[in-house]
Amino acid sequence: MARYSKTVIVLHWLMAVLILAAWFTGEGGRHVRENPPVLHFWLGLSVLVLLVPRLAVRLFGGIPAMEAPQRPLLDLAARAGHWVLYGLMLGLPITGWYAAGRLGVPVTFFGLPLPALAASVQGSPGWVAEVHETGGTVVLWLAGLHVAMALWHQFVLRDGTLSRMSPV
Template sequence: MPRYSKSLILLHWAMAVLILAAWLTAEGGRQVRLNPPVLHFSLGLAVLLLVLPRLVARWWGSKARIEDPHSPWLNLAAKVGHGVLYLFMIALPLSGWYAASRLGVPVSFFGLPLPALAASVQGAPGPIAELHETGGTLILILAGLHALIALWHQFVLRDGTMQRMNPV
């Protein structure tokens, strides 16, 4: 079975670790204004920064295809699932940056200050902040489903799927 390129494997696992770490370092509510989760901001923005090279690596053919000609619906589900994960990897960091801007919290990327994406407000930052919080949990659920499906491929279908993304 063809393997993914080393660069795509590295980006996959780096982003998986960054997403989990961003979720673990998240803080919500009023304390964000008083004690901004600076590490959370940097980790989320690192995910955003890595999405472009990951998409480029996929589009330039380093993606190992495993489409099953007998299961067009499963092929479509896999494409949609990956598309949704990519959407979250872009939307979550941008929505978090926007929400922090609305809260008047300065955002930096590992010490490099970034411009605000919106004007700050005195009250609640708005529905984008709520969507960001919900989206953070949803991406973990989706990533968990992604992992379960990979395990199903590996141990039920025995098609070697996990070997394609094995970093060693």
């Protein structure tokens, strides 16, 4: 079974670590106005930046083809699951950036101040902030399912799928 390129493997694992770290460094509620989670912002925006080359590689044929797909529903679920994860990797940083603007919290990335995506408000930042918070939990559940499926392929189906993305 063909392996992913080293570039894809590095992006995959780096983004996985960044997403997990972003979840652990996230804070909600009124604390964000008084003590912005700068590390959380940096981690989330890093995911957004790295998503561009990751999608480019995926869209322009930089991933190995599935070998003789025999389970059409599982193959469809795998493709759909990947695209949902990509959507969350795009949507979560943008909704977080938007929510920061609504809270009046400046966002910087590597020292570069970024423009607010929304006007500041005095009260609640609104439903987009709630979508961001819920999406953060959803992405972890989906990533957990992604891991479980990779382990299932490796140890139950014994088809070598996990070895395609192994860093070693």
